[in-house]
Amino acid sequence: MSSAALDDLINAVGPDVVTCDAVVMDRYRYDWAHDERAGMPLAVVRAETAEHVQAAVRWAAEHRVPVVPRGAGSGLSGGSxxxxxxxVISTERMRAISIDPAARVAIVEPxxxxxxxxxxxxxxxxxxxxxxxxxxxxxxxxxxxxxAGGLCCVKYGVTTDYVLGLDVVMADGTLIKLGGIRVKDVAGLSLTKLFVGSEGTLGVIxxxxLKLVPKQPDKATLVATFADVEAAARAVVGMCAQIRPSMLELMDGLSINIxxxxxxxxxxxxxxxxxxxQSDAPGGARALEISIMEKVCAELGAKECFVTEDPDEGELFVAARRAAFPAIERRGSLLLEDVGVAVPLLPELIDGVAKIAQQNGIEIPVVAHAGDGNTHPNIIYDASDPDSRARAHGAFDQVMQLAISLGGTITGxxxxxxxxxxxxxxxLGPDVxxxxxxxxxxLDPDGIMNPGAVL
Structure with missing residues (x-):
């Protein structure tokens, strides 16, 4: 790339927005997955407005330069x-948030x-x-x-369930506006949903x-321990057959210790x-849901079952679950899975992951958004040891194939x-x-939008 062409980019968006400094750009090469194949970009655009994004994409389209959109860099699959x-077009500086309490929406920059x-x-x-x-x-x-999903999605759904509208910069630099603050709108194709989950391959959001709801009601928290992970998984199946908890998370023994x-x-x-x-059902329904959880846990042989209505006490255990990724990361290099299956097949998936770990001689601690069948088997390996690396990558592929064989997904x-x-x-198969x-x-005829990701 000629210096004149890069000067055109700098002139289009401003010298404070674009950087070609190798030291600075190195911080934008990886997401949390730390993909060893990360390349070195020509430049990083730290956009402050949608117009900056448009100008950068237009420049990239003119020069046939690949564009990798980037948010906070916390992704776990190498998408950025x-x-x-x-x-690299980083949106980290686009931070505006506006709340419309009457319409119950948040208008948010990425x-x-x-x-x-x-x-x-x-x-x-x-x-x-x-x-x-x-x-x-x-x-x-x-x-x-x-x-993205998370801990509450078992009852409240995932990101797409709260998206009413999007602004997206397309591969030619055109800014399109989809949806709006209205709750119901079926005019035309459902293009808004097309871009949710597209991982920057179709445009830059x-x-x-975003739709907002009234604040979450008070919660009761149940914590149950089991002698083995299969019994805990079967307890999940038993609970979900009768109630819809507001949270239902699982940690296996290895992740507990880590x-x-x-x-x-x-x-x-x-x-x-x-x-x-957790249950956040109103009034007496909350006590009923907790009692059903306790009964299921007892029937599946829980070692201990503890219930608290104290929000701070309950949050301590939720914090333990949230700490799993940073804790496991301290143990070595990671390959991060998030395979999912229908909830009744959760015991088979977790059992299969344990067998894959044993067959490959590696550690795979598992945490899970168990209430919706979404598991996170985290494959630990020594990046400096070629044999350890090979076994880890083999296990990574085997875990995904296991999920597919159970009618599940490679990413929840x-x-x-x-x-x-x-x-x-x-x-997906050849037709899809x-x-x-x-x-x-x-939408991207020149293939410049996040090439190498997804498709």
Whole structure:
């Protein structure tokens, strides 16, 4: 790329927005997946407005330069991994949040953090439910790009359930506006939903209009430990057959011990698994739901079952679950899965993952949004050991194939990114893959939008 062409980019968006400094750009090469194949971009555009995004994409289209959109960099599947000689467009500086309490919507720029949107909504007695474990550091743009879920989605749904409108910069630099603050709108094709979960392969999201709901009711928390993870998984199936908890999380024995090493909060190291469940049902219904959970846990042989109405006490256990990723990350290099199955097949999936770990001689601690069948088997390996690396990547592929064989998915909420791309045809089949490519080619005919990701 000529210096004159880069000068055109700098002139288009401003010298304070674009950087070609190698030291600075190195911070934009990886997301949390730390994909070793990350390239070095030509430049990083730290956009401050939608107009900056438009100008940068127009420049990229003119020069046939790949574009990698990036939010907070907290992605777990390599979706924002930089490519060589490409352009990274970071939305981290686009942080505006506007709450319309009458319409119950948040109008949000993509760089705003999930936690910031929650806090802004709470000032008006409202709540934004999508709740990734990384909610304190992940951006709304990334949540939209991957259709993020989280701990509350078992009852309250995932990101797409709260998206009323989007502004998107297309591959030619055109800014399109989809949807609006209205709750019901079926005019035309459902294009808004097309871009949610598209991982930057169809365009760059520059604004979201998000539905808010009244603040979450008071919660009761149940914590149950089991001798083995299969019994805990069967308890999940039993609970979900009768009620809809507002949270239902699982940690296997290995993840319990790893988190205890990290937090030192006196978790039961002898437990084979732990369930953390909550009910926010109104009035007496909350007590009824908790009693059903207790009964199911007792029938499945729970070692201990503890219930609290104290929100701070309950949050301590939720914090243990949220700490799983940073705790496990301290143990070595990771390959991060988020395979999912129908809830009745959760015991088979977890059992299969344990067998894969044993066959490959590696550790795979499992945490799960168990109430919706979405598991996170985290494959630990030594990046400096070629044999350990090979066994880990083999296990990574085997876990995805296991989920597919059970009629499940290779990703419930993290996205396909670059790390799971090879398994996508096995999940979708040739006809759906062909249709997906037709859509991609129609909206991005030059293939500049996040090349190498998803498709």
């Amino acid at each position: 991994t930089a490519v060589d000689h490409g352009l 760089g705003a953090l999930n936690a910031e949107v929650k806090a802004a909504a709470a000032e008006h007695g409202l709540w934004y439910p999508p709740d990734p474990s990384s909610y304190e550091i992940c951006s709304i743009g990334g949540n939209l790009a991957t259709n 520059t604004r979201g209009i 988190v205890e090493d990290y937090l030192h909060m006196d978790l039961d190291r002898t437990a084979g698994a732990m369930l953390i469940a 909420e993290h996205g396909v990114g670059r790390l799971k791309k090879d398994a996508l045809p096995d999940l 893959m062909a249709l997906s490519h037709k859509i991609k080619n129609a």
